[in-house]
Amino acid sequence: MNSSNDSKWYRGKGAGWNLSRILPAVGAALYVLFLLFPFAGFNLSAASADDWILSPRQTGLLWNSILLASLCALASCTAGTFAAMAIRSSRLSGSPLRWIFLVTVPLPYYIYALSWMYGIRWVSQFNRDLASFGYRGLAACIVVETMAFLPLCTAMALFGMEQQNRKEEEMAFLCQDDSLVVRRIVLPRTRPYRMAAFGCVFLLSITDYSVPSLFQFPTYLLEIFSEYNRGADMAHVAGMSLPLVGLVFLFLALIQGNLRQFTLPGPQDTGRRWHLGGIFRIASLLGLLLLAIQMILPTVIFLLTAGSIRVIWDSFLLIRREFLVSIEMSLLAGLISLFLSFGMAKFLLERKRFRFLFWQIALFPLAIPGPLAAMGLLSAVNGSPIHWISQTIVFPAIGMAIRYAPFSLLVLASGMRRIDRAAVEMGRLLSPGKNKAFWRIELAMLAPGMAAAFAITALLSMGEEGIGLVLMPAGLETMAVKVYNYLHYGASELISGFSLVTMAGTGGAIALLLWLTKRRKGKNNGDSD
């Protein structure tokens, strides 16, 4: 027995810092700090009851917001589910190209609004009756927002369908017709994903004002933003926002479970193509058609409105600085969001008690409209010792990170749930050093989830214009803000050119991401048997 060999073991607690404990604790604390920071600027104590007690008119506006958000969430989730079914039934199933529709996810919603408006205007050149077609109001908002959110809903439905246990699904297909299996087994099992999609669209719609403002549909958030622009103090604005924030917070509590169940698909085989019949086949083809229109229509309309390659090139030259600023800001936002959400995700997954409450707090930023949080952040920073930060690109990046960190958190938590626990435990057990397992095993296995968490904030930040309008330092603009500002000049050719450049930029980013995160080398062990 070699007792001198034994002596190097049983050394005791082990020297050095345990990164797998420290980083999550620091990140979770910073997450909460960042989350609360905008509240420092709200000055809620100075708000009076008049600010948050709704007048009949304001009640009507709030109802408009709820109605718009609910209807477009329902429409886009339904269409998205059918589109996902069509993809699973087509040759695209199993191909990386099946995610091509994601190129339009980061586009600002108002770009869809513009494409529809320009499209109707262009067609009305040939049919004057169409010129009087009212592209205003609730119906127009629903159409545009449904199309804008359709790729997101399709992706989430497809994630759910590809997530299913392959062997269980195959057993069902051996027993019954494909349509029946989809109806009785796949759709019920993917319900959490579709509910999560509904929830996300509702949240994004009710906290957006760009589409309602373009189509002149009065909503509560528009009212809040109008008050702010009229020079109302933060206490009044914050007080006004309480009913909206409270409502969305309650909604979050209802869908929290579905959001938490959301999981990114793992690297397993996507399974056989479905062979759908009857009503499912028709509905899925309609869903796919809508998805195709959603991708092709803005491109075609903007090309027609821009009129020439020269205009598109001039637009690119005019917007290239903003293009670089957008990329820089969104990359920073992605990194900040990743760091904050990593710690918080680990903290939340380790909780055994009061999980619902902790998750509700972590998801709270989703209840606060982006521009409102930006206003609070600006107010908090102005006049403080760190006021200098408002003159840097980091400031809007922080605002974006605060807004979208909950999405990164959900994605990262799902990635952490997916990793092979046994492999992580084995790493901790066999590691020759305190933190080696953390860096080389745990973080390496989490890399795809971390990349997805980074990407979701970065891509959503690229299309965000409300926060950018409030927080960008003087002399800097993002692409989204520049396009929005040019709307007021009415230069439709240039706006079309800008929009095409934006679409190309975000499309390139998505394509790069898809290429970088192509099917990783992580098939289940034993698949080669």
Place this chain on the structure above:
Amino acid sequence: METAIECRQVSKRYPDVFPVQSVDLIVRKGEAAAISGESGSGKSTLLRLIAGLESPQSGQIFLMGREWGAREPLFCRGIAMVFQEPALWNHMTVGQNIMFGMQGKNKKQKKEFAIHLMEQLCIETLWRRYPYEISGGQAKRVSLARACGTERPILLFDEPLTNLDEESKEYALTFLKREYKNTHTILYVTHTLEETEGLCDSWYEMNQGNLTRRR
């Protein structure tokens, strides 16, 4: 002779099940003990408690005479383990998996030792392959090589030879008997007691959370 593993009235309870109930166990240094029992009898849970992957509700666990707390790092306990599933790291090659836990060697020495272990287990051709490119039986042998590569004095095996064909089982058992019997402390969980012949000196049986010495 010094005690390597000692469990004193160790218990572990989950909401619906009580897999380990007041277990007493003493394994001396250099001894190899087999634990058998039905599925769900608590064998794997006991091993996990000893490894520190879970904390007992009550009782104490001593390794080489020292009691270990729940928060102390796992890698200091001097334990290597083979799970029921291979638990290989898919982003690393087989060679990297085996070398990961080695200490006190430079890169060249690690590689030589890893190849030596792989040759003993007839998996030397898998050096550059990834875990998803090998079969379940091969993955099991890689996980065995990985645990043995750490050269830790206590080895915990949780059904290490499942999914292996007869010839591979023979290689693995011969390897363990030749390299680790009497020099390392072994706790070996199995359904098949016959495979522990020639390796294990004592035999325990786990039944509904209770451990009884049979030999």
